Amino acid sequence: MNNLLKTYKFSNFEVVKGSGCYLYTSNKKKLLDFSAGVAVNSLGYNHPIVKNSLQAQIKTGITHLSGSQIHEFKIKLSKVLSNNSNKGDVFFSNSGAESIEAALKIARNYGSKKGKDEIIAMTSSFHGRTIGALSVGSNKKYKSNIGPVPGKVKFCKFNDVSHLRKLVNKKTVAIIIEFVQGDGGINICSKNFAKAIKETCKNKKILLIGDEIQGGIGRTGKIFAYKHYGVNPDIITSAKGLGSGIPIGATIVKKYISKIISTGFHGSTFGGGMLQTRISYNVFKTINTKRFLNKVLINANLLSSLIKKMHHLHNDKIVDTRCLGLMAGIEFKNNQIASNTYEKMSKNGLISTLIQGNIIRLTPPLIVSSEEIKKAIKIITRSL
Numbered sequence: 001m002n003n004l005l006k007t008y009k010f011s012n013f014e015v016v017k018g019s020g021c022y023l024y025t026s027n028k029k030k031l032l033d034f035s036a037g038v039a040v041n042s043l044g045y046n047h048p049i050v051k052n053s054l055q056a057q058i059k060t061g062i063t064h065l066s067g068s069q070i071h072e073f074k075i076k077l078s079k080v081l082s083n084n085s086n087k088g089d090v091f092f093s094n095s096g097a098e099s100i101e102a103a104l105k106i107a108r109n110y111g112s113k114k115g116k117d118e119i120i121a122m123t124s125s126f127h128g129r130t131i132g133a134l135s136v137g138s139n140k141k142y143k144s145n146i147g148p149v150p151g152k153v154k155f156c157k158f159n160d161v162s163h164l165r166k167l168v169n170k171k172t173v174a175i176i177i178e179f180v181q182g183d184g185g186i187n188i189c190s191k192n193f194a195k196a197i198k199e200t201c202k203n204k205k206i207l208l209i210g211d212e213i214q215g216g217i218g219r220t221g222k223i224f225a226y227k228h229y230g231v232n233p234d235i236i237t238s239a240k241g242l243g244s245g246i247p248i249g250a251t252i253v254k255k256y257i258s259k260i261i262s263t264g265f266h267g268s269t270f271g272g273g274m275l276q277t278r279i280s281y282n283v284f285k286t287i288n289t290k291r292f293l294n295k296v297l298i299n300a301n302l303l304s305s306l307i308k309k310m311h312h313l314h315n316d317k318i319v320d321t322r323c324l325g326l327m328a329g330i331e332f333k334n335n336q337i338a339s340n341t342y343e344k345m346s347k348n349g350l351i352s353t354l355i356q357g358n359i360i361r362l363t364p365p366l367i368v369s370s371e372e373i374k375k376a377i378k379i380i381t382r383s384l
């Protein structure tokens with residue numbers, strides 16, 4: 001018994017420490033973590049970059065500064081995020097959903113000056129659980145019994161070019177998309193759909209919002225997932241892996257949009273604090289190197305080929321597998337097989353996430369080794 005609101009199905013073990021890709025429980029079990037706190041702990045556990053940043057922060061004596069106060073790491077992090085994406089201005093917050101809220105407000109504000117107020121989101125999308133973020137998330141289960149969420153949102157069938165063309169009109173202000181849908185089941189945007197979005201946005205002067213909260217910060221082998229597609233979103237949202245375990249959100253806004261934003265338009269008490277930005281800056285610099293990202297790609301290829309092999313050998317239980325970078329989804333024939341496998345994997349020492357009832361998602365720390373990937377596949381196979 002505990003006093004936690006039952007918003008989660010809680011684990012039946014208690015975690016006491018972590019190191020690399022492993023978590024250790026109070027009853028001395030060692031668990032290989034292929035969830036990484038749901039695609040958050042990009043550098044795994046006990047990483048020297050995170051530890052040293054925490055220690056350096058302690059020396060300043062500062063835990064919090066107001067949003068208006070300037071400090072070194074707020075400036076540095078905004079610069080690297082901007083220089084490595086759409087060259088925009090950055091708003092810092094504390095989570096993915098908050099970075100989406102900022103993106104939606106900014107897009108709607110931009111549209112209000114032009115008489116545009118409709119947003120196109122995707123089917124099987126997920127952008128967070130605040131009321132605004134739920135308005136662009138397609139999963140009805142997440143928004144039932146809470147009354148209306150903000151309106152003027154249309155849902156385009158993911159990867160369906162002709163549906164996109166049908167939905168766009170002169171009122172459309174923005175299209176929001178995860179280039180790899182995380183919660184929706186590791187659904188990967190097709191090159192053709194991305195091209196159609198790019199052309200539509202350009203021709204109809206529609207803003208493109210790229211949700212990089214789960215797929216960004218090296219997860220797909222590029223610093224942002226959109227970079228696989230030759231697009232350049234007007235607004236980019238980031239969180240999760242950006243802090244490698246420290247809560248942070250960032251919304252990166254192209255200058256032609258940010259220039260109309262005035263003081264007081266938006267804010268966040270904790271956003272852009274010295275602790276979060278120091279850690280995130282050092283995490284970003286660590287991940288955003290050719291060497292690091294190449295290693296992610298090499299390990300991603302291994303993960304993808306082993307998962308495909310497993311699918312081939314067990315196609316009585318597995319119906320599909322999808323991977324981009326170190327983001328993988330194993331889709332099972334039904335919910336029962338998926339949940340049995342998921343439970344057994346956990347008993348056999350591998351942590352993952354179960355999504356949509358029938359899909360096991362793997363998002364290991366980006367520092368995962370080829371041996372750990374092989375070990376994970378062995379555990380999954382044994383758990384089938």
Ligand SMILES: Cc1ncc(COP(=O)(O)O)c(C=O)c1O
Pocket residue numbers: 038095096097098100126127128129178182183211212213214215239240
């Ligand atoms: C693509 C995407 N967007 C937004 C969110 C919401 O992020 P948070 O839970 O930090 O609010 C998530 C979280 O899973 C996500 O995967």
